[in-house]
Amino acid sequence: MLKYILKRFLVAVPMLLGIALLTFVLIRMTPGNYLDTVRLDPQFSQETIAYYEKLYQFDKPLLVQYIQWIKNLLRLELGYSFHYNVPVYRIIGSRLWNTFLLSLAGFLLTWVVAIPLGIWAALHRNQFIDRCIQFFSYVCFSLPSFFLAMLFLFWASQSGALPLGGMYSPGFESLKPWGQLTDILRHLVIPAMALSIGSIAWLQRIMRGNMLEVLGQQYILTARAKGLPENRVIYLHALRNAINPLITLLGYEFSSLLSGAALIEIICSWPGLGSLMLTAVRSKDIYLVMASMLMGGVMFIVGNLLADIGLAKADPRIRYE
């Protein structure tokens, strides 16, 4: 197993370099560069723009720029952001954590709610409660998450029950640790709900489908015929088999932890990576974009690996040699 994990990590290195190269080429293939906004500013002279061009090495060939970036990367330097004029890692650090926190909250909420809901719906198939759950799933699934966020914010502004966006209140530093935690949690409620409602609807349906399929299998019939108690049949035999495909999904979900929340972040003023990246891509702040793509790549690889390991643990038929 260890050998397998090691091998996966080795494969990951060229993969990440490939992601980086592709991002680099794609972003440079689109016309223009970071200086375009400056070019349309009447207060900048031709000479100053040329100076910037040299400074940012836009005058060098693409390959030279890429190799320079890789060299810096090997020294663990992610380069400078053009826009903010500071090293990329100084900007990304705190925002990475914030996005992670928000996505993790959404992720946990999704799984904790959707899995039991799916099972419950499957066990009451076609009864009133199942119909209700399925109806609301359709509705929630078709509502875009940013719209939900807007609705929640509107509700919060009317009722005053929850803070309107942001991550912590002014005066956060003077709170006790417990107060700080509840403050962040209160701010988390709206974005996390907006983020997870659509996913809950979707995941719940998958869980329900899997469960129904397994419940129709002959070994469930056998188990029941043996006289096993119904609880044991469902939660031990059926659930274990039904949840297998979801473990793969878990891996994918993990990989989108850093990238799935941009819209919600912007609307809820959550100081995360998504909104930062959106502006970075639009203004072609290339090294900032590259750093984020790299981070996304790492998450993807780790997520997949976790899923594979989880799968092996859950299903004795799967073995990696």
Next chain:
Amino acid sequence: MLSTTSDPRSFNDIIAKETSTTLVTGHIFEGLTTTNAFTTKVEPHLAERWEVSPDGLVWTFYLKEGVVWNDGRPLTADDVVFTFNDLIYNPDIPSSARDIFTIDGKIFKVEKMDDHTVRFTLPVKFAPFLRGMSQPILPQHKLKKAVEDGRFNFTWGIDTAPEKIVGTGPFRLTRYDPGQRLIFERNPFYWKKSEEGDSLPYLDQIVYLIVQNADVELLKFMEGTLDSYSVRGMDYPLLKPLEKDGDFTVYDLGPDMGSQFIFFNQNPGKNPNTGKPFVEPHKLAWFRNAAFRRAVAHAIDKDKIIEIVNNNLGYPQHSPMGPAAGFFHNPHVVHYDYDLEKAREILRGTGFMDKDKDGFLEDEKGNLLEFSFYTNAGNTERMDIAAIIRQDLEGLGMKVNFRALEFNTLVSRLTSTFEWEAVLLGLTGGIEPHFGKNVWMSSGQLHMWYPRQESPATEWEKRIDEIFIQGVQELDEKKRKQLYDEYQLIVSEQLPLIYTILGVKIYAVRNKFGNLKPAPYGEIFHNLEEIYIKEGYK
């Protein structure tokens, strides 16, 4: 509690100059002069007074006594000399300020006379000099080392601890949470006193929330978190009736600075690689014909744009220096009213007719009057204006192929490949006409209809060049205004840029502030140091 839409780029006023940065640095740093928020006249600020030699070349500034940096050190002439000689004129530091303070490649000589006297010697007369002296002064004692080590470009970035950022302004930065908020506190050392002799500023703290989405900003204002909100046209009917209940006032400060205009490619050049002309010759002939451009101007329904795009809040724009420019605005330029008949007449007079009766016009040689029309995607206001213009022009019998391009694509077409026919774009404006020289002088890189000309292509472009060269050296304000009035008149006659509408500056502000004096130029909080919170409010 105020708000801003995006994170600052830097706290370094020399390196970054766009609004999200100057919003922050504007509270912290000050210049020798300032611009009056009502009259747009230049007034003394850190400098108490100044003298100028009769030839207009040597300016001596006397600094106010008793001005201290917010760490307690006194401001001296050394700081001024340092800001110019070691920062702005430092070839290793990129800065747009250098472009402003360089005339024909020559820089100003800046010398210290004594601790509170600085002398500027100019290579030639430079009329915008005093206004330019609002350039923020930075502390030598904090930044000298960074300059010597060559680290200045990366100093005072957004990762700097706030207490390290030292200025003379009324407030100092105490906290910055990226993506969330900026907190300023009162600078206890601030030099300015109120008329009653109180130490200013009155406010103890200002908090800026960073809110990216304008709808959320509105919610936060309605809820009471924010004390001021920049009202969009669409919000006005919602907010205005709520003034009493919400305990706020909606201030209309008149037209804003930004302009939106359509223009045609008049560049006769050829692509050096393919040898193909940038614009097909028959189209170039139309675009270079002022009568054609006038017909287009008559066909644009500015009132409809104001009604549809800005919810009836806006002003038609006629002159390159809008009313917001104050002193230099020339209201007596040629106005082009919406008049389709007149537009048709002009087009007929230049030989455009619908010969094959297909609903579209053709020129004398039978070429279909057709052109491409671009604007940048992502700017919804501009997209809406473009749609209306297109409709108007098609009504006139022109075949307009509209496309929204990505901003970067559009910029590279405008500035390097020159492959475009008509474009709708906007530029920010200012009150100093000379700072538009990159747009108006025929050699400028932003002379977008035909940039970087070696010699002026037309008589009127030649005259505008002359006006800008004379205007920058004319120290008599009256004569200067005459010159720039003439330039505005020429532009309105020749229409290289066909202006559309100006937006409005409307703000909703809670009724909790005393001494609030909204002004067209300075906007709501230009006198922030004098503003206090009225009794009974938090």
